[in-house]
Amino acid sequence: MKLLVTGGAGYVGSVCAAHLLEAGNEVVVLDDLSTGHRDAVPDGARFVEGDLAEAAGDVLAEGFDGVVHFAARSLVGESVQRPEIYWDGNVVKSLRLLEAIRTHGTPRLVFSSTAATYGEPEQVPIREDSPTRPTNPYGASKLAIDHMISSYAAAHGLAATSLRYFNVAGAHGRYGERHTVETHLIPIVLQVAAGARESVQMFGDDWDTPDGTCVRDYIHVDDLADAHLRALDRAEPGRHAIYNLGVGEGFSVREVVEACRTVTGHPIPAVVAPRRAGDPAVLVASSERARAELGWSPSRTLQDMVADAWRFAQGRLPA
Secondary structure (H helix, E strand, C coil), X not given: CEEEEECCCCHHHHHHHHHHHHCCXXXXXXXXXXXXXXXXXXXXXXXXXXXXXXHXXXXXXXXXXXXXXXXXXXXXXXXHHCHHHHHHHHHHHHHHHHHHHHHHCCCEEEEEEEHHHCECCCCCCECXXXXXXXXXXXXXXXXXXXXXXXXXXXXXXXXXXXXXXXXXXXXXCXXXXXXXXXXXXXXXXXXXXXXXXXXEEEECCCCCCCCCCCEECEEEHHHHHHHHHHHHHHCCCCCEEEEEECCCCCEEHHHHHHHHHHHHCCCCCEEEXXXXXXXXXXXXXXXXXXXXXXXXXXXXXXXXXXXXXXXHHHHCCCC
C-alpha cells in the first residue's frame, strides 16, 4: 500500500512508519517538525515538511491507499493552559485532513487516539463502551476528532479505525522517545539513571493500590505499531472501529522504578511528592476487542520496554 503518515517524525509515528516500510509499504511522512525530528524519519520514507492543514491536500492528490494520522499536540498541562492551540492544532487541522481524504478518495484512515478520552473511569479495566468524559482539552480534542471520523465514515464510506493508547514505552532500534518537555515516567526515570536528573518523583504513596503508588497500563511501541498495521488491513468501508490498546494489567510507579533499577544497574533515587489533582489511582485497558477483531496481542514485557528505551537513551548520550 501507499500510505501517508502524518506526524511521522515523532516518537510513535516514526516507529510505525519504520514498521510499515519493513512490511513492504510505500511511505510518505508529513510533519512540520514542531515537536518531531528530521532524523527520526525512517530511511526509505519520502519526507514532506509542511503544515498538516496546508499540505495534506496537495500530498493526497497523488493518490494513496490510506492515512495513518499521528500529528497532534499531546501535553495535558499545556492543553489546560493554552486550549486554543489544541482546538486548532488537533481538531481544526484534523478536519482539514478529513476533507482532503474525502476530496481525493483516500479509502482508509487509522487515527492515533488516546485513553484520555475516558477521563477518570468509573471502572477498570476500561472498555471501549465506557463513558467518555475527558478532563482536559487534550483528551477533549481527541474525542472531538473521533466524533468527526465517525460522521465521515457514515456519510462518505471512509474505512476508519481509532486506536486509543494507554502508556506507550520502549524503542525500535534508533527510533525512540525524545521530547523537549518530557512528561512520561519511564524516560524520566531513565534520565535519573543517566545522571540528567537527581531523582524521580512519585506523586503520592497512599493510593488505594497494592504498594500505594498509582498503577498504569504500559504498552511497547512495537506492539502498538503492530496494531496499526492490523487496523489498516482490516478496515471496513463505512465503519469507524475504536479499539483500546494496552497490556490489560497495570504496573505501579514503584514497580516501574524498580524495573529501571534492574535494567540499568543504577540506584535511581525516588522521592514521594504530593498527589497531583485529577490523577486516578488505577488506569488499565481492556483490549479484548482488539484481540478478537484485529487478532492483536501484545507480546513485550515491562522489562522489554525499559531495556529498549535504555538502549535508545544510551545511544544518544555524548561520547
